[in-house]
Amino acid sequence: MKTRRQTPPDDVAALKAALLRVEAELAVARAKAADDQAVIAHQKLQIEKLNRALYGPRAERTARLIDQMEMAFEDLAATATEDEIAAEQAVAKTTNVVAFTRLRPARKPFPDHLPRERIVEPAPTTCSCCGSDRLRKLGEDVTETLEVIPRQWKVIQRVREKFTCRDCEKISQAPAPFHVTPRGWAGPALLAMILFEKFGQHQPLNRQAERYAKEGVPLSLSTLADQVGAGCAVLEPLIRRIEDHVFAAERLHGDDTTVPVLAKGKTDTGRCWVYVRDDRPFGGPAPPAAMFYYSRDRGGEHPQKHLASYAGLFQADAYGGYAKVYLPDRKPGPILEAACWVHARRPFFIMADLAENARRKARSKTTAPISPLALEAVQRIDALFEIERSINGHTAEQRRAIRQELSAPLVADLEGWMREQRAKLSRGNDLAKAMDYMLKRWPAFTRFLDDGRVCLSNNSAERALRGIALGRKSWLFAGSDRGGQRAAAMYSLIVTAKINDVDPQAWLADVLARIAGHPASRIDELLPWNWRPLPRVADSQAA
Numbered sequence: 001m002k003t004r005r006q007t008p009p010d011d012v013a014a015l016k017a018a019l020l021r022v023e024a025e026l027a028v029a030r031a032k033a034a035d036d037q038a039v040i041a042h043q044k045l046q047i048e049k050l051n052r053a054l055y056g057p058r059a060e061r062t063a064r065l066i067d068q069m070e071m072a073f074e075d076l077a078a079t080a081t082e083d084e085i086a087a088e089q090a091v092a093k094t095t096n097v098v099a100f101t102r103l104r105p106a107r108k109p110f111p112d113h114l115p116r117e118r119i120v121e122p123a124p125t126t127c128s129c130c131g132s133d134r135l136r137k138l139g140e141d142v143t144e145t146l147e148v149i150p151r152q153w154k155v156i157q158r159v160r161e162k163f164t165c166r167d168c169e170k171i172s173q174a175p176a177p178f179h180v181t182p183r184g185w186a187g188p189a190l191l192a193m194i195l196f197e198k199f200g201q202h203q204p205l206n207r208q209a210e211r212y213a214k215e216g217v218p219l220s221l222s223t224l225a226d227q228v229g230a231g232c233a234v235l236e237p238l239i240r241r242i243e244d245h246v247f248a249a250e251r252l253h254g255d256d257t258t259v260p261v262l263a264k265g266k267t268d269t270g271r272c273w274v275y276v277r278d279d280r281p282f283g284g285p286a287p288p289a290a291m292f293y294y295s296r297d298r299g300g301e302h303p304q305k306h307l308a309s310y311a312g313l314f315q316a317d318a319y320g321g322y323a324k325v326y327l328p329d330r331k332p333g334p335i336l337e338a339a340c341w342v343h344a345r346r347p348f349f350i351m352a353d354l355a356e357n358a359r360r361k362a363r364s365k366t367t368a369p370i371s372p373l374a375l376e377a378v379q380r381i382d383a384l385f386e387i388e389r390s391i392n393g394h395t396a397e398q399r400r401a402i403r404q405e406l407s408a409p410l411v412a413d414l415e416g417w418m419r420e421q422r423a424k425l426s427r428g429n430d431l432a433k434a435m436d437y438m439l440k441r442w443p444a445f446t447r448f449l450d451d452g453r454v455c456l457s458n459n460s461a462e463r464a465l466r467g468i469a470l471g472r473k474s475w476l477f478a479g480s481d482r483g484g485q486r487a488a489a490m491y492s493l494i495v496t497a498k499i500n501d502v503d504p505q506a507w508l509a510d511v512l513a514r515i516a517g518h519p520a521s522r523i524d525e526l527l528p529w530n531w532r533p534l535p536r537v538a539d540s541q542a543a
Contacts, residue, residue, distance in 0.1 A: 020093045020094045021094045021096060021097055023090050024087070024091045024093065027083070027086050027087040027089075027090035027091070028087045028090070028097065028098070028100045030083045030086070030087065031083040031084045031086070031102075033083075034076070034080040034082075034083040035084070035100075037076050037080070038073065038076040038079070041069070041073040041076045041077075042073050042077070045066070045070060045073050080102060081102070084100065084101070084102050087099065110144055110146055123137075151215065153215065153216070156187065158177045160174045160175075160176065180230075180234065180513070180516075181227060181234060184230060185227075186227050188510075189509040189513075191227055191231050191512055192508035194208065194228060195231050195232075195490060195508060196494065196504055196505040198228060198490075199490035199494055200467075202467070202470070202471030205221055205224045205225055205228070206221055209221050209224060228486075229486070231512065232486050232489060234512065234515060235489075235493060235508075236489075237515075237520070238523065238526060239489050241523060241524060241527060242290075242291060242496055243492070245277065245286075245527075246276070246277045246289050246291040247275070247291070247309060248277075249279070250312050250313060250453055251277075251279070251312055251313035251314070251315065251338070251454065252277060252307075252310065252312065252315065253274075253277075253278065253315045253316070253458050253460040254273070254274070254276075254303065254307075254316040254322075255317065255462055255464075255465055256272060256273045256274070256298065256465075257271070257272055257469060258271060258272075258472075259271060259468065259472070260472065261480070261483075261484060262480065270296050270481075270484055271294070271296075271297065272293070272294055272465070272468055272484070272487075272488060272491070273293045273294075273488075274290055274291070274292050274293075274461055274464045275290070275291045275306065275461075276289070276290045276291075276460045278460045278499070280393065281392055282452055283395045287500055287528075287529035288496075288499045288500060289529075290464045290491075290495040290496050291492050292464075292487075292488035292491040292492045293306055293485075293488050294484035296481060298319075299321065302321070303319075303321055303322055304325055307325050309332060310335065311330075311333025311335060312333075313335075313336050313338050313451065313454060314326075314337060315338045315339075315454065315455060315461075316337075317340055318437065338444060338448065338451075338454045338455075339444035339447075340457050341384065341445065341456045341457055342456075342457040342459065343458070344434075344437060344445065345377075345378060345382075347434035347437070348374045348378050349374075350374075351370075351371040351374035352370055352371055352375035352378050353370075373421055373431055374434070377414075377418070377434075377435075380413070380417070381414070383410055384411070385457075387403070387406050387407050388456045390402075391403075394452075396452030396453045398452065399452030400450065400451065400452035403448065404449065407448075407449060408449050411449060418435045418438065418439060421435070422436070422439065464495050467491070467494075493508070493528075496528050497528040500529045502529075502531060506533065507528055507531055510531070510533050510534065511526050514526065
């Protein structure tokens with residue numbers, strides 16, 4: 001039986017309608033495909049985040065991988081919304097194509113603390129049905145839209161009136177107001193913004209000056225630099241108090257990273273050192289804090305100078321410059337080395353990275369051989385980290401007891417296994433080097449079994465340095481050694497505020513407004529973990 005071919009309509013209007021219908025169907029199909037890709041990317045991202053939360057970072061690149069997945073999802077979600085709007089516009093031109101609307105998660109309500117501006121739309125004066133003007137209010141529907149007010153600049157004029165005495169002709173006047181910095185012109189909130197943008201958001205002053213000029217406030221680079229130097233000088237007492245607090249700890253994390261430094265005709269590589277006090281893993285009551293230092297090179301004399309007054313536990317990598325601080329006859333007391341198991345695990349992981357090999361294979365690149373011994377070493381070390389995650393936040397005694405029961409047998413088995421396998425490997429073998437790194441420092445690696453204060457990793461110090469590693473791409477280099485020292489001081493303030501869950505810019509603004517009139521004997525009240533912002537005038541009047 002022959003089927004009759006459908007002849008296209010001769011009517012031009014019908015042809016246009018058919019074309020619009022096809023275009024709408026294609027637009028809807030594109031929107032559905034884009035939405036599917038966005039949903040898949042979002043589900044993969046959620047799975048990776050859940051895996052990280054449940055099992056911890058399986059690799060040092062996991063955090064970076066999640067960042068990349070978030071960026072990919074961001075692009076796909078934006079594309080899906082773009083195609084959805086295009087589909088809506090195409091469907092609106094026809095009557096026989098079903099529109100497509102993306103399924104979105106329920107949006108959280110806007111925070112209660114945000115001010116509300118109530119705009120009442122003009123109400124109808126007559127009934128739309130019968131035209132009667134006898135209307136009575138039944139209720140109202142409120143649609144909320146989040147809006148932002150662009151940054152506002154203002155000049156505050158403090159007027160000091162002069163009075164003369166009619167009897168003795170003495171002139172009386174209120175004292176001049178205090179400026180945050182000597183001969184300063186910037187208010188505390190502005191100065192805090194400049195400092196936080198430079199050292200917290202890694203925006204050099206020249207880029208800040210360009211942005212301010214576009215907002216109608218031309219400020220020269222030298223003017224901004226002058227305020228930065230003055231602001232750092234004003235905050236010096238707080239930096240010294242943070243330093244005292246950090247080095248009063250029973251246990252410290254230490255690490256360093258490179259800092260490009262501008263030199264004559266070239267760029268040198270300086271170092272930024274950090275020492276972190278973080279007692280939270282073993283339930284310590286002391287607030288966390290970080291102290292940064294700068295040096296032109298990585299000589300061992302620098303950490304020896306930084307730790308000159310410290311005695312206690314020190315968690316760091318195997319950098320040779322620390323060797324002298326571990327001497328038993330050291331003054332004022334011994335520093336006990338606690339090695340980082342993350343550093344020990346890293347070379348094994350590189351030789352057993354199944355995921356990286358899978359990615360290389362997918363890109364048709366040469367895959368590296370997987371070492372069964374390295375894979376077993378990673379699995380044995382990961383079993384120790386699994387125990388650590390379950391006891392994080394417990395007291396030092398509780399941690400020690402659980403480690404003696406659960407971790408000690410695993411560590412003993414790991415040592416026996418490594419010594420047995422090491423005897424079969426040649427000296428130049430990469431696996432042998434990774435094992436030697438641990439076996440030569442075995443007392444430092446096993447110190448956590450007898451002391452619940454010790455952490456298995458040095459991640460606290462590495463997290464503190466993460467901002468510098470990200471910021472190097474923005475500021476390119478430190479302008480001088482003094483610039484490096486100034487940056488280290490400001491990093492100490494900003495990172496300490498962050499790890500105490502305090503907004504660094506709000507804290508700096510409030511401290512800069514109060515520090516001149518604040519008693520020196522009560523300077524600790526302004527430290528991030530003790531800081532309480534003063535109530536605003538409007539709030540106090542409302543109360």
